[in-house]
Structure formats: structure tokens, C-alpha cells
Amino acid sequence: MPFALSILDLATVSRGQTARDSFHNSVALAQAAERSGFRRVWYAEHHNMRSIASSATSVLIGYVANHTDTIRLGAGGVMLPNHSPLVIAEQFGTLESLFPGRIDLGLGRAPGSDQKTLYALRREPSTAENFPRDVLELQGYLTGESRVAGVQAVPRAETVVPLYILGSSLFGAQLAAHLGLPYAFASHFAPDALYEAVAVYRDTFKPSEQLAEPYVMAGVNVFAAESHDAAVEHKTIAYRTRARAMIARGPAGGDFSDAEIDAFLASPNGRQLSGMTRYTAVGTPDEVGTYLAEFAASIGADELITTHQAPDIADRVRSVELTGQTLAVQSATP
Template sequence: MPTALSLLDLAPISAGQTARDSFEASVALAQAAERSGYQRVWYAEHHNMPVIASSATSVVIGYVAAHTESIRLGAGGIMLPNHSPLVIAEQFGTLETLFPGRIDLGLGRAPGSDQVTMRALRRDHLSADTFPQDVVELQGYLAGKSVIPGVQAVPRAGQPVPLYILGSSLFGAQLAARSGLPYAFASHFAPDALHQAVRVYRETFTPSEQLAEPYVIAGVNVVAAESHDEAVAQMTSAYRARTRAFISRGGVGRNYTDAEIDAFLASSGGQNLASMTRYTAVGTPEEVRDYLEGFAAESHADELITAHHAQSVQDRVRSVELTGAAMAAVASR
């Protein structure tokens, strides 16, 4: 069966652009994904990062949903320990009510920020410990079966918003399997435990009302262009910019020269950062297709969620289109 294809929009704010520019780019990417046959577009919750615009994730989802027609949209993910389950149930119940049959809710337990920002979010440093219980509480609200007597989420949509467990370790795999939920692995930036986590998830999966069989989504980076050299050039530029952002969280690091960034990536410390994007498909549509087919088979993924990293919006949109067309050709064989 052909592997489903989806899009992870990192909502970057590029140098010289505004957050509003980023939101308009997200609309353009989602529209491109919609016409190119992608299953869904997800946005991730990050805080205090000047180069990422998706901190108010549910608001971004609603804005993009209003400018698209059919593609599924969701969080990949909401960092649940940052919030009360009731608030998230209300937000996503509202989204599902407004855009029925189109909303997903992926859940993670990381802070999506640094320790200082975590405290500013009013998050208790032990809140991640109750993540499994918070997932159960959230499920109850969304299904109209609250585990908190006398409390319900309003509005509650006609059908529950499907939940996904996100992770990059065995913890998420085990929780997703025990809960009978789909599992999305963040292999686009944390590749090390991919194969072990997927194996544990599949071997220990328990069916639920939402899901009868295990379902795995694996993240992978993509830069597709008309020529191989053009794709490599776009990838090099994008990963240099990414390294600058990591070094300084979007601040002083922007002044580092390309030569300094390349030297850092070649150093022992930089190699750890470079290895985070181990799973990257780069090249022509045919080269990207071959890589994605191989990656899906190797990772035993039912669906690939692709993060397109070209610096310009036009190049990201084109990468989305070229990849979608190449993978659609596989499905029609």
C-alpha cells in the first residue's frame, strides 16, 4: 500500500520578514499541500523562539483552515504539560466545530521551550510526570465522557478530535501503544531511537475505540527542486540558517559567516547538531521519491510527515508540489 504523505510546517520567520509573513507563507504551503494530495498539515508549539511563529498553535490552525477547503490540519504537537487538558479540549473542540472532519491533535510532553520560558508559562517542572493522566482526561472531554465529575468541555464537536502521541523516545511509543493511539516519531530532528521506538510500539499495541491497528507517522526532512544542484544549494543555505538559530536562538548567531557555520558543523560539537537532520531527502523529484520510499520501508512507517526547509516561501511551495507529484506517481503505479 502506498505511503501517505503529509506536511510539517515549521512556521519559520525568515530574516527580514515578520510573523504575519510567516502566517501567509503557512497558508500558501497548506494550499499547495491540499492541491498536491497531502493528507494533513501540522504545526508545532514552540515558545520564546524569534524564528518560529507557531506558538499560539490552535490560532494558526484556525487561520489556515479558513483559507483551505479539505486538507486536515492539526498540532504536531501541543505540548500538553504546558496547558490544562480542559483548555486544550475547548480549543480543539472549537476548531472541530468550525471545521468538521479536518482537525487533528498531536500531543507531546516536552516544554517546547527553555527552563526560564517554562516557568513563564506557569508550568510546574513536574507537570510532565502526569502526561499519561492528562491524555486520559483530555480524551474524556473530547468524547463527552469526562473523568472529572461535573466538568465538560464546551463546545464539544459532533465527533471527537483524533489524538496522536508524539515522541522521540520509548516513553511515547509505550504510551501510544498502551492507549491505542497513532504514534508520530520526531525523526526529522531526533532520529536516534526511531527504529527501536517503532518496534516497541508495533509489538505492544492495544486496539482502542479510535484505532484498531498500529499506525506510525515518521518525520523526514525534504528539499526538492528541479535539479540536484539547486536542491543541494537550498539545503546548504537552509541548514546554515538553522544552525545560526540553534546557536543563538535567533539572535547574535545571524552574524556568523557561512565559513564559520561550516567550520562549526564540521567540529565535534557541531556534528551532533548536523546529525539531527540525518533523515533528509534532497535532490530532484525522482531522487526525493526514491529516498522517501526507502525511508518509509526502513522505518515501517504508514505515513511520512515532511518538513521542507528551503529558505524562500516560493522554493518551499515548489518543494511541496514536486514531492507530492512524485509520490502521487508511485501511488498510481
């Protein structure tokens, strides 16, 4: 079954670099994706994380769009309960007006950070309960069929910004199916409910004006390199760095040696963290291509959203280029 390839760019701020460096790296990654035939690049809304620079998601999308020509760009996603639907409609209406036919809007309901930051963003955690209603309100603004009497999103682009529902549980699958929207599962870091959620989405899908049939997207981590050993090294360094960052946010804090991190990841407490990246393709282009094809076939994915997390930007760009060579990337989109 053919499938499209896309990218989730985590806009990583590496040690010794600045957020500005990260934005330049995002441009380089998007340009590599564009020339390699990828369908889209998405950026996720995260907050209070020093290693991720995509908190102002719509601003970053506009910056990268101005340095690329054809590739679709979007949010994967905007955490809608953090925002007024009208403000998001205005932001993405502006982007679509500037870059017509190139802007996506993926929506999630998580805070994109920890509990303290959730308070700073939302004030009330219960705001997330309004997510389905907020999606419909946002959709109304983007289509010119406002659900709030006398209120329109200005500017509103001549072409409609397509919506996508993101999730890692059955809730998102059920909502996407009910609204007839594409469903993107965050299996690159929350893999447990993948197969059940995809089945629920397909079984309960209702056609909509945007989408006639179910469209499944799934996240997968990729470390592609010229040699298997180099790819494994990139993966090892990246996942050690990730583990350090997550541990540092907890009560343990501190810095740890490579041996200590490896021992932790092999321990009962660390296995849960290791399991978050269960779906990872690592190796040469042939090895990566085989893994992605088998993974996509196992869930009948229409599109894979790949994350490339090699420590150096040159290696991330090369991973994108090598991955693009392995598969016939489809241009069809919902």
C-alpha cells in the same frame, strides 16, 4: 508498501519578514499541499523562538483552515503539560465544530522551548510527569465521557477529534501503544531512537476505539527542486541558518560567516547538530521520491510527515508540489 504524505509547517519567520508574513506563507504552503494530495498539515507549539511563529497553535490552525477546503489540519503538536486539558479540549472542540472532519490533535510532553521559558509556561517542571493522566482527561472531554465529575468541554463537536502521540523516545512509543493511538516520531530532528521506538510501539500496541492496528508516522526533512544542485543549495542555506539560530541561543551568540558555520558543523561539537537532520531527502523529484520510499519501507511507516525548509516561500511551495508528484499519496487515515 503505500504510505501517506503530510507536512509539518514550522511557520518560519525569515530574516526581514514579520509573523504576519509567516502566517500568509503558511496558507500558501497548506494550499499547495491540498492541491498536491497531501493528507494533513500540522503546526508545532514552540515558545520564545523569534524564527518560529506557531506558538498559538490552535489560532494558526483556524486561520489556515479558513483559507483551505479539504486538507486536514492539526497540532504536531500541542505540548499538553503547558496547558489545562479542559482548555485544549475547548479549543479543539471549537475548531472541529467550525471545520468538521478536518482537525487533528497531536500531543507531546516537552516544553517546546528552553528552561527559562519552561518556568514561564509551567512554573513547575514536574508537570510533565502528569502527561499520561492529562491525555486521558483530554480524551474524556473530547469524547463526551469526562473523567472529572460535573465538567464537560463546551463546545464539543459532533465528530471526535482524533488524538496522536508525538515523541522522540521510548516513553511516547509505550504510551501510544498502551492507549491504542497513532504514534508520530520526531525523526526530522531527533532521529536516534527511531527504529527502537517504532518496534516497541508495534510490539506492545493495544487496540482502542480510535485505532484497531498500529499506525506509525515519522518525520523527514525534504528539499525538492527542479535540479539536484538547486535542492542542495536550499538545504545548505537552510541548515546554515538553523545552525546560526541554535548557536546564538547558547553562550557563544554572535554572527558567523558561512565558512565558520561549515567548519563548526564538520567539527566534533558540530556533528551532533548535523546528525539531528540525518533523515533528509534532497534533490529532484525522482531522487526525493526514491529516498522517501526507502525511508518509509525501512520502518514500515504508514505516513511520512515532511518538513520543507527552503529559505524562500516560493521554493518551499515548489518543494511541496514536486514531492506530491513523486508518490501515490494515500487518503486512508486512522
